[in-house]
Amino acid sequence: MARTGALRQTEKNCLGRVRRSIQPSPQLHRSPAASCDRGSCRQRDGNCWFFVQGVREMRRTNKPPRNHSSISKTGRTGAGRRRRAPGAGAPALRSAVAFESLELRxxxxxxxxxxxxxxxxxxxxxxxxxxxxxxxxxxxxxxxxxxxxxxxxxxxxxxxxxxxxxxxxxxxxxxxxxxxxxxxxxxxxxxxxxxxxxxxxxxxxxxxxxxxxxxxxxxxxxxxxxxxxxxxxxxxxxxxxxxxxxxxxxxxxxxxxxxxxxxxxxxxxxxxxxxxxxxxxxxxxxxxxxxxxxxxxxxxxxxxxxxxxxxxxxxxxxxxxxxxxxx
Missing domain, CATH: 2.160.20.10 (Single-stranded right-handed beta-helix, Pectin lyase-like)
Structure with a gap:
């Protein structure tokens, strides 16, 4: 996925909310849990889940973004705050958070x-x-x-x-x-x-x-x-x-x-x-x-x-x- 301006702002200013490593997309593999010998897998529905070919890290916390910065390409205005363009960056944030869902994976x-x-x-x-x-x-x-x-x-x-x-x-x-x-x-x-x-x-x-x-x-x-x-x-x-x-x-x-x-x-x-x-x-x-x-x-x-x-x-x-x- 190419780094758009909105996504760069996501990484720079919202690391407390979403942290995403941009690396080659991994593939999620599944095998029967009974035969799994991996200590770092996730087990669900009787299956073992594990990644190969790269790492994608997703992390969420309750920490708000610093300086109330939003995800947009507009400049800062007054007291270090950023004017929010209507709806700017929302697709990038939604896309980043969506990848965290195990169901989507x-x-x-x-x-x-x-x-x-x-x-x-x-x-x-x-x-x-x-x-x-x-x-x-x-x-x-x-x-x-x-x-x-x-x-x-x-x-x-x-x-x-x-x-x-x-x-x-x-x-x-x-x-x-x-x-x-x-x-x-x-x-x-x-x-x-x-x-x-x-x-x-x-x-x-x-x-x-x-x-x-x-x-x-x-x-x-x-x-x-x-x-x-x-x-x-x-x-x-x-x-x-x-x-x-x-x-x-x-x-x-x-x-x-x-x-x-x-x-x-x-x-x-x-x-x-x-x-x-x-x-x-x-x-x-x-x-x-x-x-x-x-x-x-x-x-x-x-x-x-x-x-x-x-x-x-x-x-x-x-x-x-x-x-x-x-x-």
Whole structure:
């Protein structure tokens, strides 16, 4: 955060009221309290809270500001007092005090799946541990996956409310059955993950569109899953009840041995852009049997070495734009 004039006055003249160190923003991490070995953590709701990457200090006392100085950029007038500009500096003070709230810090917390027992590269099913981390998270949290390969034997039940599911640059989730993520919620983001197998299934029980789903900068290795009674064919991203105000961007779909890279029904403000579809069956397949879908933009995607179509569009819909794609 840049130091504004109002904020500098806060530090200079109101140190008794609010003291704030301007340092790189830390990330608040959470782990189960039972496994915590830190002596300086805060424990709440059965979880241990601790900071990493820098320190942010907030302190409040009842001491009034010196010389009755206010937070503004006006000059001093008479007897060392400062004339107060109407409302000047109030946003800066409110912002500084707001950072002191643990509840606000929780909205920025990172929950690491490794703290809940998920262990990469051991070949054991990590689904239960990852789902435990998801259940322990709060709205707005980042669910962080460390580097390595995690074995997924059961669906990961994603929760929404602004949660972000994030890899560490070399994080692979490897399916042994079914889809890796099952998404029946709104407001969820998936980024920086390698999904090996059927990737993300988005559907709402009882019908209705999922809203504000972001799938960005992932790699999908869309292989089929061979069940005991035969092969099951799957997609990288599948939405079956519709997507609203969502985007699928900057992803790479490779070895599409299943059905499609992206497959889905119904949409309302959906953007599919800047993705690569390489090797295998089909790139994008979208269907609207109702003629009620609207505002679909498919642009600047790249397709190569596919057996079928790059883009297959079926049915109706309004204001559909398919442009600037490369085949």
């Amino acid at each position: 929780q909205l920025m917390a990172t929950v690491n799946v490794n703290d809940y027992g998920a262990t990469p590269n051991d070949g054991r099913d990590d689904s239960a541990a990852i789902n435990a981390a998801i259940r322990a998270s709060n709205a707005g949290d980042i669910i962080q996956f460390g580097s390595g390969t995690y074995t997924i034997g059961e669906d990961l039940e994603a929760r929404g409310e602004g949660r972000i599911y994030q890899g560490s640059g070399n994080t692979t989730l490897q399916a042994t059955r079914g889809y890796i993520f099952h998404v029946a919620v709104d407001n969820a983001t998936f980024r920086n993950l390698i999904l090996d197998g059927p990737g993300i299934q988005i559907e709402r029980a009882g019908g209705g569109m999922n809203s504000n789903i972001v799938i960005d900068n992932n790699e999908f290795r869309v292989r089929s899953y061979r069940a005991p009674n035969g092969s099951w064919w799957w997609n990288g991203v599948e939405f079956t009840t519709g997507l609203r105000n969502s985007q699928i961007t900057n992803n790479r779909f490779t070895s599409i041995a299943g059905d499609n890279g992206i497959f889905g029904y119904y949409w309302d403000n959906l953007r599919i852009a800047n993705n690569e579809f390489l090797n295998g069956n089909e790139g994008i397949h979208v269907i609207d049997h109702s003629d009620n879908s609207r505002n679909l933009l498919i642009e600047q995607n790249y397709f190569a070495y596919l057996r079928r179509m790059g883009i297959e569009y079926q049915g109706g819909g309004h204001n559909t734009i398919i442009q600037d794609n490369f085949y």
